[in-house]
Amino acid sequence: MVDRTSYRPAVAALSGYVPGEQPPPGKFIKLNTNENPYPPPPQVVEAIKQAAHGPLNRYPDPMAGAFRNAAAQAFGLPGPEWVLAGNGSDEILTLLVRGFVGEGEKLRLPFPSYVLYRTLADIQGAQWEQVEFDENWQLPNSFGESGEKLKLALLPNPNSPSGTIVSRDAIVDLASELPCPLVVDEAYADFAEENCIDLVVKHDNIFVSRTLSKSYGLAGIRFGFLIAQPDVISQLAKIKDSYNCDSISIAAATAAMNSSEWLADNCRRIIATRIRMALELQKMGFLVTPSQANFIWCRHKTIDHRSIYDFLKQQQILVRLMDYGHRGDGLRISVGTDEQIDALLFLLANYVS
Amino acid sequence: MVDRTSYRPAVAALSGYVPGEQPPPGKFIKLNTNENPYPPPPQVVEAIKQAAHGPLNRYPDPMAGAFRNAAAQAFGLPGPEWVLAGNGSDEILTLLVRGFVGEGEKLRLPFPSYVLYRTLADIQGAQWEQVEFDENWQLPNSFGESGEKLKLALLPNPNSPSGTIVSRDAIVDLASELPCPLVVDEAYADFAEENCIDLVVKHDNIFVSRTLSKSYGLAGIRFGFLIAQPDVISQLAKIKDSYNCDSISIAAATAAMNSSEWLADNCRRIIATRIRMALELQKMGFLVTPSQANFIWCRHKTIDHRSIYDFLKQQQILVRLMDYGHRGDGLRISVGTDEQIDALLFLLANYVS
Numbered sequence: 001m002v003d004r005t006s007y008r009p010a011v012a013a014l015s016g017y018v019p020g021e022q023p024p025p026g027k028f029i030k031l032n033t034n035e036n037p038y039p040p041p042p043q044v045v046e047a048i049k050q051a052a053h054g055p056l057n058r059y060p061d062p063m064a065g066a067f068r069n070a071a072a073q074a075f076g077l078p079g080p081e082w083v084l085a086g087n088g089s090d091e092i093l094t095l096l097v098r099g100f101v102g103e104g105e106k107l108r109l110p111f112p113s114y115v116l117y118r119t120l121a122d123i124q125g126a127q128w129e130q131v132e133f134d135e136n137w138q139l140p141n142s143f144g145e146s147g148e149k150l151k152l153a154l155l156p157n158p159n160s161p162s163g164t165i166v167s168r169d170a171i172v173d174l175a176s177e178l179p180c181p182l183v184v185d186e187a188y189a190d191f192a193e194e195n196c197i198d199l200v201v202k203h204d205n206i207f208v209s210r211t212l213s214k215s216y217g218l219a220g221i222r223f224g225f226l227i228a229q230p231d232v233i234s235q236l237a238k239i240k241d242s243y244n245c246d247s248i249s250i251a252a253a254t255a256a257m258n259s260s261e262w263l264a265d266n267c268r269r270i271i272a273t274r275i276r277m278a279l280e281l282q283k284m285g286f287l288v289t290p291s292q293a294n295f296i297w298c299r300h301k302t303i304d305h306r307s308i309y310d311f312l313k314q315q316q317i318l319v320r321l322m323d324y325g326h327r328g329d330g331l332r333i334s335v336g337t338d339e340q341i342d343a344l345l346f347l348l349a350n351y352v353s
Numbered sequence: 354m355v356d357r358t359s360y361r362p363a364v365a366a367l368s369g370y371v372p373g374e375q376p377p378p379g380k381f382i383k384l385n386t387n388e389n390p391y392p393p394p395p396q397v398v399e400a401i402k403q404a405a406h407g408p409l410n411r412y413p414d415p416m417a418g419a420f421r422n423a424a425a426q427a428f429g430l431p432g433p434e435w436v437l438a439g440n441g442s443d444e445i446l447t448l449l450v451r452g453f454v455g456e457g458e459k460l461r462l463p464f465p466s467y468v469l470y471r472t473l474a475d476i477q478g479a480q481w482e483q484v485e486f487d488e489n490w491q492l493p494n495s496f497g498e499s500g501e502k503l504k505l506a507l508l509p510n511p512n513s514p515s516g517t518i519v520s521r522d523a524i525v526d527l528a529s530e531l532p533c534p535l536v537v538d539e540a541y542a543d544f545a546e547e548n549c550i551d552l553v554v555k556h557d558n559i560f561v562s563r564t565l566s567k568s569y570g571l572a573g574i575r576f577g578f579l580i581a582q583p584d585v586i587s588q589l590a591k592i593k594d595s596y597n598c599d600s601i602s603i604a605a606a607t608a609a610m611n612s613s614e615w616l617a618d619n620c621r622r623i624i625a626t627r628i629r630m631a632l633e634l635q636k637m638g639f640l641v642t643p644s645q646a647n648f649i650w651c652r653h654k655t656i657d658h659r660s661i662y663d664f665l666k667q668q669q670i671l672v673r674l675m676d677y678g679h680r681g682d683g684l685r686i687s688v689g690t691d692e693q694i695d696a697l698l699f700l701l702a703n704y705v706s
Contacts, residue, residue, distance in 0.1 A: 004528075004531065004532060004533060004534065004557065004558035005453075005533075005534050005557060005558055005584075005585060006453070006504070006533070007452055007453060007588050008451075008452060008453060008454070008455045008504075009455075010455075011451075011452050011588060011591065011592055012588070014591045014592070015591075016590070016591035016592075017591075017595060019412070019415060019595040019596070022411075022412060022414065022415065025408055025411065030411070033412060035410050035411055035412065036410045037410070038410060039408075039409065039410055040409050040410060044409075045405050045406065045409075048401070048402075048404075048405040048601065049401075049402050049405050051401075052398050052401040052402050052405070053398065054573070055378055055392075055573065056392065056393050056397075056398070056570065056571055056572070056573035056574060057388050057389045057390065057391060057392055057393060057570035057571065057572060057573065058375075058378065058383070058388055058572055058573055059372070059375060059386060059388065059566070059572045059573065060572075060573050060575070061375065062372060062375065087440050087575075087594070087597065087599075088594060088596060088597075090594040090595060090596065091594055094594060098361075098364075098476070099360055099361060099364050100358075100359070100360060100361060100364075101361070102361045102362075102363075102456065102478065103455065103456050103478075116595075123451070123591075123592045125455065125456075151359070151361075175357075178357065179357060180357060180358075180359070181357065181358050204357065204358060205357035205358055213412070217409065217410035218409055218410065219409070219410060219411055219412045219413075219596075220407070220408065220409035220410065220411055220412065220413050220599060220600035220601070221409060221599045221600070221601060222413070222440075222596055222597075222598070222599040231358075232358060235360050235364060235365070237369070238364065238367045238368075238369035238370075238476075239364055239367070239369075239476045241440070241441060241443040241444055241447060242370060242372040242443060242469075243372070243441060243443065243572075243575055244440065244441075244575075245575070246440075246573060246574045246575040246599070246602060247573035247574070248401065248573070248574060248601055248602070249599060249601070
């Protein structure tokens with residue numbers, strides 16, 4: 001019998017990326033996928049309602065011009081041609097892998113970090129290699145070394161699960177050594193003390209990817225973007241779907257770019273909660289990695305992490321249990337509202353004492 | 354000097370797919386990209402406004418469960434696991450090519466038809482081969498023949514630019530001959546007399562792709578879907594971005610599935626205009642191909658098509674001028690509102706007489 005549906009071998013072999021659990025809304029306190037616990041800027045909600053009455057029967061602007069202009073202005077870029085809009089930064093990462101890494105070629109990422117990068121290489125039929133952080137979450141210089149068929153390096157900064165950052169100076173050094181683009185995935189950078197956006201102008205192989213899912217409270221609308229030199233943007237635009245962003249998300253994202261006050265307030269609030277949460281977890285015997293993101297990576301000195309995870313889940317609090325093999329496991333806990341974190345800390349205090 | 358941004362050769366060589374012109378809203382009568390001239394169902398607009406107040410800070414449902422259930426019911430499918438939601442049917446087509454066609458492998462499409470299929474093969478570093486329609490837009494049986502490294506066949510039905518269809522019986526014959534999946538791209542099927550959705554249940558290599566961009570008047574929200582056997586759906590789900598559809602478009606698409614009366618009325622209206630438009634164009638000396646879509650392919654007996662196109666553009670009416678090499682060129686004109694078509698016919702009548 002002829003097999004009439006034979007998938008590419010790379011696809012058939014794939015186990016697929018498994019995102020964090022998404023229970024039905026309302027049942028759980030969700031501290032497992034690093035969403036913003038607060039609703040998005042009111043002007044974004046207003047923009048969506050207005051766009052609902054726009055010409056939805058017409059195709060959207062293929063390059064999301066209104067958003068690009070607003071983003072270029074918000075980030076002080078030379079112009080809109082430095083920005084590529086995507087259907088979530090997941091799409092931006094997919095386009096980068098499809099644009100630079102062929103079958104049998106190689107992508108580099110740190111370990112432990114964002115597992116999706118490996119999945120993207122696997123889908124492409126490409127290879128990946130990991131450079132391991134040292135035990136203090138410092139990135140070895142070997143991340144910048146040349147390598148056969150190395151076509152792309154991906155660096156989440158702040159990193160997940162650690163919430164730590166690689167300094168701007170170190171990033172410039174890595175990029176000047178690397179034979180390929182260095183993509184700094186700044187999904188969490190609004191919660192950090194520094195970022196790399198202005199490096200893009202001076203360094204043609206430093207690209208920065210961003211998302212509205214975290215700091216803008218807009219995981220639901222799927223909007224991310226890449227900042228890179230104009231030639232990179234126009235090459236990647238050739239391989240994206242013609243109309244990759246819809247009219248409504250373009251309107252929402254444009255409004256978000258004009259919400260800088262809201263953004264600053266929201267980040268301040270989350271950082272304050274993060275600091276309090278870190279201190280309390282330490283008091284309970286957790287080793288807490290200093291975080292510059294909207295989550296905390298922690299490991300308890302004596303108590304098994306799975307038992308903590310199971311206990312919290314039973315109490316309807318979802319956190320993320322991550323197991324990194326020889327580096328051991330731990331808990332990644334998103335910063336929720338103060339009320340949510342009060343509930344978490346109260347339950348944990350009873351459990352660990 | 355090291356070239357630090359070396360694109361995949363397939364990407365660097367790409368000229369990129371060029372969609373139809375999108376002028377600023379309001380300036381032109383747009384009859385060039387087969388959009389629906391009418392606004393979408395009111396319940397869809399309402400659903401979007403409601404979703405604007407939903408939990409936008411949370412990730413959407415990765416598999417768009419609410420939509421899948423509604424679609425399975427609307428199309429009489431065995432269950433939601435027969436449906437894959439996508440960010441426009443463009444994404445569905447991209448996933449199909451990425452899922453089935455490796456670098457150096459082959460995709461088959463008819464000619465003249467949807468040029469995007471070739472672009473998708475080019476992006477993948479794959480090859481494509483075209484089987485040419487005969488002069489009456491009948492598809493030769495050779496479309497079903499085996500071929501070395503042939504991994505996917507794509508058939509728009511109704512076809513663009515012709516608006517003609519290949520019969521269900523012929524599609525069953527082609528699929529049983531082909532060594533690979535036959536994707537019937539039914540972007541325009543709601544305007545046709547028949548479709549292939551029920552064939553999917555009996556034939557594991559017939560897949561149907563659909564979009565809300567045309568018949569539902571929702572090009573702006575980017576929503577398409579694939580109907581195929583559950584194993585196909587779950588394999589392709591592994592390679593899509595985790596959250597490929599946003600909360601708002603999922604809400605809109607779900608509401609659209611419950612708008613069957615609106616859909617029937619809208620299609621009736623467009624078909625009535627199409628019939629009138631075809632008759633009038635014939636009276637003016639156009640050879641009109643009988644259409645089962647929301648556009649008409651026509652060629653004038655004596656007057657140069659580019660001059661007609663230029664004249665209409667000057668009068669602020671955009672149509673699509675298509676040039677198919679040895680088969681010659683022609684005009685593809687979308688069915689607009691009755692008022693828009695009146696304006697078109699009035700201007701054309703003066704020009705061609």
